[in-house]
Amino acid sequence: MVETALDGIFVTELGGRVGTAICGSLLRQLGATVIAVEQGAGDKQAHRAQLIAGKLSIVPRADDAEMLQRLLDRSDVVLISSDVDPPCEMPATEVPGGPVVCDLTAFGTTGELAGRPWSDLQVQALTGICDTTGTADGPPVAIGVPITDFLAGTYAAGATLAALRVRRQCGIGQAIDIALFDAAFVSLNTFLGGVLTNKGSSRSRLGNRHPTVAPWNLYRALDGWVLICAGNQAQWQRLCGLIGRDDFVAPPMTQADRIARVVEIDAAIEQWTSGLSIDACIAQLVEAAIACGPIAPIDQYPREANLDYRGMIRRLTDPVTSKQIFVPASPLRMSVSPGLAADRIPDIDADREIVRHLAEAPRPPAPAPRRVPKRPLDGVRVIEIGQYTTAPLSARHLAHLGAEVIKVEQPGGDESRTWVPHQNGRSISFRLNNTDKRSMVLDLRSVRGARVLTRLLETADILVENLKPGTLARFGFPPQRLAEINPRLVYCAITGFGTDSIYSSRPAFDMVIQAMSGFMAAVAPGALPLKSGISTADTMGAVMAIVAMLAALEYRDRTGRGQCIDLSMQDISAWLTQTAWNSNDKTAATHSIIAVRDGYVLAEADDVDLPSLLEMDRVEVAAALSAAGINASPVLSVRESAALPHTLDRRLWASIPEDDAHWPILTSPMSLLRTPPFFSHLSPVVDADGPAILAELGLLPEAVGK
Numbered sequence: 001m002v003e004t005a006l007d008g009i010f011v012t013e014l015g016g017r018v019g020t021a022i023c024g025s026l027l028r029q030l031g032a033t034v035i036a037v038e039q040g041a042g043d044k045q046a047h048r049a050q051l052i053a054g055k056l057s058i059v060p061r062a063d064d065a066e067m068l069q070r071l072l073d074r075s076d077v078v079l080i081s082s083d084v085d086p087p088c089e090m091p092a093t094e095v096p097g098g099p100v101v102c103d104l105t106a107f108g109t110t111g112e113l114a115g116r117p118w119s120d121l122q123v124q125a126l127t128g129i130c131d132t133t134g135t136a137d138g139p140p141v142a143i144g145v146p147i148t149d150f151l152a153g154t155y156a157a158g159a160t161l162a163a164l165r166v167r168r169q170c171g172i173g174q175a176i177d178i179a180l181f182d183a184a185f186v187s188l189n190t191f192l193g194g195v196l197t198n199k200g201s202s203r204s205r206l207g208n209r210h211p212t213v214a215p216w217n218l219y220r221a222l223d224g225w226v227l228i229c230a231g232n233q234a235q236w237q238r239l240c241g242l243i244g245r246d247d248f249v250a251p252p253m254t255q256a257d258r259i260a261r262v263v264e265i266d267a268a269i270e271q272w273t274s275g276l277s278i279d280a281c282i283a284q285l286v287e288a289a290i291a292c293g294p295i296a297p298i299d300q301y302p303r304e305a306n307l308d309y310r311g312m313i314r315r316l317t318d319p320v321t322s323k324q325i326f327v328p329a330s331p332l333r334m335s336v337s338p339g340l341a342a343d344r345i346p347d348i349d350a351d352r353e354i355v356r357h358l359a360e361a362p363r364p365p366a367p368a369p370r371r372v373p374k375r376p377l378d379g380v381r382v383i384e385i386g387q388y389t390t391a392p393l394s395a396r397h398l399a400h401l402g403a404e405v406i407k408v409e410q411p412g413g414d415e416s417r418t419w420v421p422h423q424n425g426r427s428i429s430f431r432l433n434n435t436d437k438r439s440m441v442l443d444l445r446s447v448r449g450a451r452v453l454t455r456l457l458e459t460a461d462i463l464v465e466n467l468k469p470g471t472l473a474r475f476g477f478p479p480q481r482l483a484e485i486n487p488r489l490v491y492c493a494i495t496g497f498g499t500d501s502i503y504s505s506r507p508a509f510d511m512v513i514q515a516m517s518g519f520m521a522a523v524a525p526g527a528l529p530l531k532s533g534i535s536t537a538d539t540m541g542a543v544m545a546i547v548a549m550l551a552a553l554e555y556r557d558r559t560g561r562g563q564c565i566d567l568s569m570q571d572i573s574a575w576l577t578q579t580a581w582n583s584n585d586k587t588a589a590t591h592s593i594i595a596v597r598d599g600y601v602l603a604e605a606d607d608v609d610l611p612s613l614l615e616m617d618r619v620e621v622a623a624a625l626s627a628a629g630i631n632a633s634p635v636l637s638v639r640e641s642a643a644l645p646h647t648l649d650r651r652l653w654a655s656i657p658e659d660d661a662h663w664p665i666l667t668s669p670m671s672l673l674r675t676p677p678f679f680s681h682l683s684p685v686v687d688a689d690g691p692a693i694l695a696e697l698g699l700l701p702e703a704v705g706k
Contacts, residue, residue, distance in 0.1 A: 229509040
């Protein structure tokens with residue numbers, strides 16, 4: 001039997017939202033017994049088979065009230081969606097042996113909009129996600145999968161694991177407040193740096209371009225589309241040589257220069273790609289180690305060879321329809337306590353007797369209450385060897401949860417320190433992703449760098465990195481060596497295609513993964529494949545890493561065994577598209593984007609009586625449609641969303657003064673009410689903490705050499 005991180009944990013899933021079901025699915029993959037109380041309503045019913053796979057099913061009857069109350073009292077975790085669920089009496093949390101109660105709603109339990117049962121699409125519109133997706137000359141686009149539900153559900157799983165850690169340590173549960181709005185807003189980090197400092201472009205929809213990196217786009221080949229992302233200076237220089245444009249290299253062009261000349265650069269690249277087939281383009285780009293890829297279609301499921309190789313696609317029989325359907329395996333690939341793929345889809349109310357037995361089982365004795373930590377990860381040391389987004393973003397969240405994060409940078413620093421826009425000579429987006437950390441520069445190619453890293457790892461609980469597969473091994477730190485250095489170490493590698501992959505030598509950025517996972521095919525089916533405005537693959541890779549690392553830490557603390565985690569951004573992004581599989585005609589709720597006097601309105605209806613609305617503004621149109629029983633929301637820009645009273649009520653961002661400037665920071669969407677995450681300091685300059693860390697390790701400069 002496979003060992004799991006959450007052996008013995010019982011979860012009752014009441015919530016009617018897709019995000020609640022996503023949280024329950026991730027906890028089930030980690031070994032928890034999850035009981036889905038099906039109440040016949042809610043968004044998740046449209047995709048029941050996939051979202052209930054692997055869980056136990058019960059449908060409440062009129063005489064089940066006592067049994068359900070016993071089940072709630074017996075549960076370690078209760079998942080609810082209080083804005084759409086019928087009222088239910090929750091067990092007390094902050095008592096010895098009390099459960100973790102995670103409430104996932106549209107807007108959270110506080111703030112001006114709290115309690116409004118808005119949908120994923122409405123939240124996409126209100127936060128700015130719609131306004132950042134689409135072409136510059138076209139209307140906003142709503143992403144065709146419930147992206148805010150998936151973001152919130154994955155954050156909810158991470159928050160629940162953090163709360164379970166506190167519960168194990170001090171004996172009491174707590175309440176968690178997760179909002180689709182919060183999770184969606186903080187996912188806009190690539191836009192928010194410029195917006196919150198007035199340093200960024202006023203453009204919102206960039207098509208398939210990136211707001212801070214160029215070149216980054218989709219280009220025509222002879223037989224379709226190929227995307228190319230030259231995310232760093234070395235890739236840019238190799239690309240210039242490939243397309244025969246040495247004039248772009250001398251004099252050197254900075255990232256800011258490339259953004260300013262992006263139209264000219266894109267035209268030069270497409271002049272090269274348009275004379276070649278997709279396969280020919282990719283062959284040359286891969287040879288030059290430039291991030292690239294084709295568009296993977298969703299035909300019943302995402303058709304891509306590496307997803308098949310990694311076993312991400314499974315088939316199960318849906319007993320409700322008697323049809324075989326495609327379901328995703330677990331993206332949580334862990335060496336000792338792997339995420340479990342579902343082996344069954346339960347029939348409706350199939351597990352009544354099992355659930356009754358679980359409800360009647362005696363509750364384990366409550367541990368004696370002990371001191372409650374300020375934050376869940378107090379005392380945990382994390383080593384981050386990361387750059388760009390995924391590893392830095394995941395480590396930032398661990399820091400907010402209380403971990404000490406030491407960011408190990410290469411000489412010269414993380415390349416994303418150069419990304420625009422800048423303030424006082426420093427990258428705003430870099431600072432957003434790297435708050436609450438310490439910086440240390442190590443040249444891992446040197447004897448000195450290897451010695452210091454070895455000493456750091458001896459003291460660490462977690463190592464997270466997003467280097468190219470095999471890079472740490474080439475520096476002398478393969479997984480087996482890491483285990484020798486520290487058998488209790490949790491090692492998480494986040495890569496584009498996985499360390500065990502048919503593309504192990506290929507670089508990958510967010511857009512490449514969106515394309516090769518089927519996500520671009522799901523965003524807005526049409527002639528032009530389209531990425532989401534938010535960096536979905538990067539963000540979801542980081543959030544899933546939080547779940548994986550906290551689960552592995554829980555397993556380590558129970559057994560003493562560390563392990564390796566192989567997270568593939570492609571696996572995770574394909575998992576995100578599951579509601580679009582199986583020729584599902586309910587990929588997203590029916591909706592329209594309506595142009596009105598001052599912008600756009602999203603309405604969850606095909607046909608809207610426009611003449612009477614044309615003279616109204618966005619807020620008035622949305623209110624009129626809502627009064628007529630149609631879910632609607634004004635489509636706001638990122639800037640407008642950042643200024644909403646609800647955003648400010650929830651304290652989703654703050655401005656911190658330093659060196660005669662104000663720097664924006666984003667807070668955590670994982671709101672644990674007893675042990676809340678919080679921010680402590682802005683990101684430091686390169687190697688600001690190197691000497692202090694050496695001293696703490698008992699290492700003098702002469703002791704580690706050069």
